[in-house]
Amino acid sequence: EAQVTQNPRYLITVTGKKLTVTCSQNMNHEYMSWYRQDPGLGLRQIYYSMNVEVTDKGDVPEGYKVSRKEKRNFPLILESPSPNQTSLYFCASSLPGGSGQFFGPGTRLTVL
Amino acid sequence: DAKTTQPPSMDCAEGRAANLPCNHSTISGNEYVYWYRQIHSQGPQYIIHGLKNNETNEMASLIITEDRKSSTLILPHATLRDTAVYYCIVRSFSGYSTLTFGKGTMLLVSP
Numbered sequence: 485e486a487q488v489t490q491n492p493r494y495l496i497t498v499t500g501k502k503l504t505v506t507c508s509q510n511m512n513h514e515y516m517s518w519y520r521q522d523p524g525l526g527l528r529q530i531y532y533s534m535n536v537e538v539t540d541k542g543d544v545p546e547g548y549k550v551s552r553k554e555k556r557n558f559p560l561i562l563e564s565p566s567p568n569q570t571s572l573y574f575c576a577s578s579l580p581g582g583s584g585q586f587f588g589p590g591t592r593l594t595v596l
Numbered sequence: 597d598a599k600t601t602q603p604p605s606m607d608c609a610e611g612r613a614a615n616l617p618c619n620h621s622t623i624s625g626n627e628y629v630y631w632y633r634q635i636h637s638q639g640p641q642y643i644i645h646g647l648k649n650n651e652t653n654e655m656a657s658l659i660i661t662e663d664r665k666s667s668t669l670i671l672p673h674a675t676l677r678d679t680a681v682y683y684c685i686v687r688s689f690s691g692y693s694t695l696t697f698g699k700g701t702m703l704l705v706s707p
Contacts (some may be wrong), residue, residue, distance in 0.1 A: 488639070517694075527640070527697040542694060574639050576695075582628055582687070584642030585695060592637075 486511045488588035490575050496594045497565060505560045505591050507575030513586070515578045516558040517542065518550065520571040521590075527574070533558055534580075565595040600684045605702040608678075614671040616701050618684030621665040626688055629660060630695070631669045633680040640683070640697070643669065674705045 488509045497503055509516065517532035519542075529542030533552040547569055549561040558577075562569060572592050578585040601619040608614040620629065630645040644651055644658045646667075651658045657670040671678055683700040 526699060527695075529694050532694070572637060576639075582630075582645065584630070584632075584645065585640075587639030587641065589639050590637065 486586070488575055488577055488586050490573075490588040490591045492591060493589065494592050496596065498596050499566055500564050503562050503565060503593075505562075505573060505575075505593070507558045507560065507588060508556050509558075509575075509577040509586065510556065511577060511586065512555065513577035514555070514580050515585075516552065517576050517585075518548070518558070518560050519574045519576065520544065520569075521574065522571050530560070530573075565593075567595045569593065570595050600686055600698055602682070602684050602698065602701045604699065605704070608671075608674045608703060608705050610676060610705055610707050611673055614674040614678065614703055614705070616669040616671075616682050616684075616703065617666065618669070619666045620684070620686045623664050623686050627686050628688070629658065629664075629667045630685040630687060631656070631658065632683045632685065632695075632697075633678075634683070634700075635677075635680040643682075674703075676705050676707065679703060679705045 491506045514535045518530040519527045521527045528544045530548050531550040533539045539550050572590050574590050575588040576585040628645050628647050631643040632640045634640045643655050646658045660667045681700040681702050683697050
């Protein structure tokens, strides 16, 4: 089954404790991206990647890092999480051009 | 990318057609109209996209006006599971341009 998976689905952590949210897709998509969703602010893009070893900032990259060492994986790294990074995070992937993006199920992160 | 305007909410009776409008009066020639939906706190789901011709797939139909300044997403026989926020997005087909999600339309399908 074609899908985007994220782990963990739920995470409660404390300020400053480094964490990684993994994202994996099995559709051989070149393009992958990370979004966060907050009440009243909608979905905002954090980082995206056009292919292996190619990443770029989205609209709200501060406090986040990403890497794309393999085509199927695009982990989101929070080196020193803060409470304002409490949010619902989505990973997405797609083929080049204008095809629709496939989204993962989301990761709900709470930073205390 | 062009901005879009959608009504904040709509109601529809189960089994009836749901017609969701979207205005995109500043759309440019190389921009497509995309529709996504998001069922409460789940990942957004791609529905359909089009340039100027009407499009239909297993989920919905997309009607784009001749001047391309507005469009309508049609769910022909809405079910309770179609209750979701529907997003109309205009973006270029080329490259990897970002999806910019607005506030969308909250569609409530009732029995």
